[in-house]
Amino acid sequence: MKILDCTLRDGGYHTKWDFDHDLIVTYINSCNHLPLDYLEVGYRSIPLNGYFGEYFYLPKHVMEKLKSQSNKKLAVIINEKDIRPDQVQVLLSPCVGLIDMVRLAIDPKQFERALKLAEAVKGLGFEVGFNVMYMSKWKEQTNFLKILPEIKGIADYFYMVDSFGGVYPQDVRDTIKMVKSFVSDVPLGFHGHNNMELALINTLTALDEGCDIVDATITGMGRGAGNVKTELLLTALNAQGRMEVDFNPLSKVVDAFSELQKSYDWGTNLPYMVSGAHSLPQKDVMDWVGKRYFSFNSIIRALQNQALGIIDNEDLKNIDLTFFKCKKAMIVGGGESIKKHNEAIRDFLNENREIFIIHSSSKNAGFFKDLNNVQFFCLVGNEGVRLEGLFGDEKPQNIIGILPPFPRKMGTYIPEFIREKSYQLENNRFSGPASENVTSIVLELCYEIKASQVLVVGYDGYSDSVSENQLELFNENEELFLEASNLKIQSLTPTKYQNIKHKSIYSLL
Numbered sequence: 001m002k003i004l005d006c007t008l009r010d011g012g013y014h015t016k017w018d019f020d021h022d023l024i025v026t027y028i029n030s031c032n033h034l035p036l037d038y039l040e041v042g043y044r045s046i047p048l049n050g051y052f053g054e055y056f057y058l059p060k061h062v063m064e065k066l067k068s069q070s071n072k073k074l075a076v077i078i079n080e081k082d083i084r085p086d087q088v089q090v091l092l093s094p095c096v097g098l099i100d101m102v103r104l105a106i107d108p109k110q111f112e113r114a115l116k117l118a119e120a121v122k123g124l125g126f127e128v129g130f131n132v133m134y135m136s137k138w139k140e141q142t143n144f145l146k147i148l149p150e151i152k153g154i155a156d157y158f159y160m161v162d163s164f165g166g167v168y169p170q171d172v173r174d175t176i177k178m179v180k181s182f183v184s185d186v187p188l189g190f191h192g193h194n195n196m197e198l199a200l201i202n203t204l205t206a207l208d209e210g211c212d213i214v215d216a217t218i219t220g221m222g223r224g225a226g227n228v229k230t231e232l233l234l235t236a237l238n239a240q241g242r243m244e245v246d247f248n249p250l251s252k253v254v255d256a257f258s259e260l261q262k263s264y265d266w267g268t269n270l271p272y273m274v275s276g277a278h279s280l281p282q283k284d285v286m287d288w289v290g291k292r293y294f295s296f297n298s299i300i301r302a303l304q305n306q307a308l309g310i311i312d313n314e315d316l317k318n319i320d321l322t323f324f325k326c327k328k329a330m331i332v333g334g335g336e337s338i339k340k341h342n343e344a345i346r347d348f349l350n351e352n353r354e355i356f357i358i359h360s361s362s363k364n365a366g367f368f369k370d371l372n373n374v375q376f377f378c379l380v381g382n383e384g385v386r387l388e389g390l391f392g393d394e395k396p397q398n399i400i401g402i403l404p405p406f407p408r409k410m411g412t413y414i415p416e417f418i419r420e421k422s423y424q425l426e427n428n429r430f431s432g433p434a435s436e437n438v439t440s441i442v443l444e445l446c447y448e449i450k451a452s453q454v455l456v457v458g459y460d461g462y463s464d465s466v467s468e469n470q471l472e473l474f475n476e477n478e479e480l481f482l483e484a485s486n487l488k489i490q491s492l493t494p495t496k497y498q499n500i501k502h503k504s505i506y507s508l509l
Contacts, residue, residue, distance in 0.1 A: 001242070002213040004189075005031060005230050006040035007257070008055050009077055010215075010222035014264040017042060018053035023256055027218070028069045030253035034234065035243045037213070038101060040075040041066050044091055046082060063098040073100040077131065078121075080106045080114045088120040096124060101156065103129035108137075111144035118154050127156040131191060133163040135175060136279045148182040157189045157213055162202065165195025165225050165268075166276035169205040176209045187212035192228050194220055194268050195276025199228035204236060219257040221264075224282030225272035271299040278307040298381050301411030312407035314414070319402065319423030319448070327452040328354065331442050332368065334361035335460030337493040342367040344505045345457055345492070349373055351509075356449070358402075360442045362386040364458055375399045378441045379422065384413040391417065404428060404441055430483060434476040443484045454489045457505070461496025 007027065008019065031039055041063070042055030054062060058076060066074060076099050083091065092102060102121045106114040111132065122128050130151060138145070151158060160175055167175075176188060190206035192199040192215070203214045216233045220226035231254050238245040261267075268276075275285045280303055305313055330349065332338065338345065342364075349355060349371055357375040359365050362383055368375065369390065377387055379401045387401075394417075401414055401422030414422045425448060430440040446454050459477070462470050474496075481489060481499035491497065492505035 001207055002037040003035065003230075003233065004038035004040055004075065004213055004215050005036050005217060006075075006077075006191075006215050006227070007217040007221055007230070009040045009042050010217050010227060011257075011266075012042060012053070012055050013223040014221065014266055015260075016051060016053045017056035019055060023260065025069075026256045027253055028066065030249040032069075032071045033246050033249040034230075035245060036072055036230075038073045038075045039066075039070060040077060040103070040215075042076060044076045044078055044095065044102075046087060046091065048082070058095075060094040060098070063095060067098045075099065075101040075103060075129070077103040077105055077129075080104045080110060080117055083117060085116050085120040088117065088124070092121065092124055092126070095126070099126065101127035101129055103131050103157075103159070105161075106130060106132045108132055108134060108141050108144040112147060115147070115150055115154070118151070122154050128154055129157040129159055129189065130155045131159040131161050131189075133161045134279075135160045135162045136164055136167050136171065138175060138178070145178070145182050148179065151183060151186055155186050158183070158186050159189035159191055159213075159215075160206075161191045162193050162199075164276050164279040164282065165193030165199070165272065166279050167192075167202060168196075168198060169201055172202050172205045173209055176206070176211065189213040189215070191215040193222070193225055193276070193282070194227060195225040195272045195282070197268060197273075199226075200232055200236065203228045203233060218253055219261055219266075221257060221261070221266050224285060225268035225276065226266045271303060274300050274303045274307075278303065280306050298410040298413070301413060302409060305411050312412055314412040315406045316403060316412075316422060316424040318426045319400075327450055328352070328455075329356045329358050329446050329449065329451045329453070330455040330457060331358045331360060331446075331459070331489075332364055333456070333458035333460070334363035335458040335493070335495075337460050337495075338364040338367060338458040341457070341493050341505055344509060346371065348492075348505060348508055355455075358442045358445060360438045362390055365390055369396070372398060376402050376442075376445060377418075378438050378445075379403050379412075379414060380408075380410070380438050380441060383438075384415050387418070388415045391415075402441065402445055409436065430480060434480050437473070437476045437480065439477050439480050443480060443487065446484075446487055451487060454487045456489055456491040456495070456500060457493045459491060459495050459497060459500075460493070 042058045044058055045056055104114055104118055118128050188211045190203060190211050192202045206214055216230040217227040218230050220229040231250055234245045237243045271285050275282060353373050355373055357368060357373045359377045362377060375398055377399060399418060401418045403424045405425050405428055425444050428435055428440060428444050434440055462474055478497055478499050481497055489500045490503045491500050492503055
């Protein structure tokens with residue numbers, strides 16, 4: 001029974017494979033005193049677009065330092081989809097003498113191609129691990145199983161990877177039996193994800209069923225919902241009398257990564273549970289959870305649509321705004337300035353009841369719910385649920401729901417009380433990541449009604465100390481305002497956005 005800790009590799013999905021130097025020292029020193037056999041310290045990769053840090057490329061000086069500090073066998077992983085056999089010599093020669101095992105992340109559909117890559121890796125003298133993904137779908141992809149006997153003499157370990165975090169203990173037993181029916185004399189491994197909080201029991205089941213090696217990460221740090229926790233696995237095995245564990249170094253490294261977890265908040269949640277239960281990709285969920293304007297219930301709708309094989313759960317009528325004679329609009333954001341200036345804004349709207357109110361967020365809508373102006377609510381993210389909380393059993397006559405064009409990536413949710421007065425936009429002229437931003441929807445609405453005047457309140461921007469997500473949202477909004485400059489937008493409340501003109505609400509009273 002061997003344990004491979006892959007915290008630096010799998011955990012890198014949260015930090016872009018950059019880790020604090022002191023954290024690495026604590027990690028290596030602590031692992032030196034724990035019953036771990038391998039440390040997978042990152043990827044080796046050819047240059048890719050985008051930023052990936054130190055432990056994604058693992059330059060030679062980093063591997064040398066790790067080798068000098070660690071008393072464990074060291075492993076790296078390569079993505080089979082990115083690497084061809086003729087690249088192996090250049091990519092892995094610097095690892096010779098420093099790295100003991102090279103694992104290949106393999107899509108079972110590319111298994112035959114992966115065999116040739118593995119032969120090239122084996123030729124450099126490394127132990128080779130086949131990490132074959134999407135274990136929960138292997139019963140539907142039996143073609144690669146038929147050529148499993150060809151890994152003899154090449155694979156030191158054949159890993160079953162629960163990529164979606166959705167298998168149960170019986171699935172582990174069945175898969176091990178199935179694999180052994182094709183190849184019986186290659187050591188097996190298991191890599192579990194924790195979407196359904198089954199990573200521990202699945203890992204223990206794999207060991208009980210004869211797996212020779214299993215993976216774990218400190219505090220479960222890993223892609224998506226993360227992995228079985230190294231500290232939990234060691235504690236369980238220690239309690240079963242299967243290994244001795246020094247809990248002092250274990251406690252020290254767990255404390256260090258628990259501090260990091262406060263910043264990145266890895267672990268399972270409801271969207272990850274749904275994705276695991278239906279064997280859906282974690283990448284989308286990881287991206288969506290990171291977007292502050294995607295709510296859990298909108299993410300779950302998107303996952304349910306994927307599970308059902310549909311592109312959206314509802315198609316609506318396109319909005320026909322030709323019957324609106326006035327073309328003036330006020331966009332209401334979620335900023336704190338609304339609370340401070342709400343009396344002035346209300347006075348202005350009461351004097352100009354022909355102006356449409358367009359709520360990009362229902363956060364401040366309570367200040368205006370008794371006004372007679374026609375009010376649009378953008379039903380994206382969690383806004384439908386918020387709207388239900390705002391109006392309760394009321395059935396206001398002057399509000400209209402507006403949604404992005406069909407199909408909507410996150411699916412469709414409309415409160416019943418405005419279902420008959422909810423429409424979708426015909427187009428969204430904005431592209432790229434910003435097209436998913438609610439600001440693009442309110443601006444598209446202004447275009448479609450051919451607004452002659454667009455006023456903005458409550459788009460405050462952010463203070464100097466902002467999170468990465470807030471900064472991303474601010475930059476997207478700034479880009480959208482620049483792209484929509486021909487709408488002649490004016491902010492009537494204080495704002496940090498530079499791509500819209502500023503004017504005081506008080507100058508209009």
